[in-house]
Amino acid sequence: MSRAPARRAAPARLSEVPRLDAPQTILDLANYCLTRISNLAGAQVTRICEGEFGVTRREWRFVALLGAFGELSPSALAVHATLDRATTSKALTSLCLKGLVRRSRAGGGNHFAIRLTEAGQSLYEQLFPRSAAVNLALIEPLSPGERLELARLLGVLQVRAEEMARR
Numbered sequence: 001m002s003r004a005p006a007r008r009a010a011p012a013r014l015s016e017v018p019r020l021d022a023p024q025t026i027l028d029l030a031n032y033c034l035t036r037i038s039n040l041a042g043a044q045v046t047r048i049c050e051g052e053f054g055v056t057r058r059e060w061r062f063v064a065l066l067g068a069f070g071e072l073s074p075s076a077l078a079v080h081a082t083l084d085r086a087t088t089s090k091a092l093t094s095l096c097l098k099g100l101v102r103r104s105r106a107g108g109g110n111h112f113a114i115r116l117t118e119a120g121q122s123l124y125e126q127l128f129p130r131s132a133a134v135n136l137a138l139i140e141p142l143s144p145g146e147r148l149e150l151a152r153l154l155g156v157l158q159v160r161a162e163e164m165a166r167r
Helices: 032-054 057-069 074-081 085-097 118-139 144-165
Strands: 103-106 110-115
Touching: 032 057, 032 074, 032 110, 032 118, 057 085, 057 110, 057 118, 074 110, 085 103, 110 118, 110 144
Parallel strands: none
Antiparallel strands: 103 110
């Protein structure tokens, strides 16, 4: 008969060092740790997006991607946003109605290109520095060397996650 992993007492702080290589509880899972960080820091970005600019955090993600790439197909936008095509389509419809993005035919057939409107570009230019400031505040306790190492490690995890998703 298999035994469930032993439960551990609730940590005094959730920032207790996780045991990534020998997980005993959800607190030791890398996905949970990364999601928790994203949700906590992202909540600040959500408050700025919704409270000051009238867009959801998901809509902001699309605006930020288009601000970075200039123009993308809906499929490419879905891939970069790590969302399915239906969710992407719904968000793009909302952004079109808000006057922040424009769909235009690209090439022949049913191919479309998505780009920011002037209002969308203005939103990007106002909101990106605020979003970047939240991210800089998050990594502030890290030394410059630790920041470089974190960036490298995130890249390694990104490649691994993409490999796992393809299987």
